[in-house]
Amino acid sequence: MKVSLIPERCIxxxxxxxxxxxxxxxxxxxxxxxxxxxxxxxxxxxxxTLLAVKSCPTKALIVD
Ligand code: SF4
Incomplete structure (x- = not known):
């Protein structure tokens, strides 16, 4: 699976x-x-990994 980070959203x-x-x-x-x-x-x-993505409170992690 492809995982992307959006650091600007990370708190x-x-x-x-x-x-x-x-x-x-x-x-x-x-x-x-x-x-x-x-x-x-x-x-x-x-x-x-999926749980981590889904748990991010600011949606800084994305899975395609
Ligand atoms: S869960 Fe989201 S906001 Fe928290 S450290 Fe990870 S990427 Fe950043």
């Missing part, structure tokens, strides 16, 4: 990484992928 709440270690943070707490600096990544289908 650095830290929630997404509690669900999936696909997500990591810059020093200021804004979301990034753990494995790449890209804003879009093709990831294996995974329920924890």
């Amino acid at each position: 650095a709440c830290g929630l997404c990484q509690t669900y999936s270690d696909v997500f990591d943070y810059h020093d200021d707490g804004i979301v990034k992928f753990a494995h790449t600096e890209d804003l879009t990544a093709e990831l294996p289908d995974d329920k924890d």
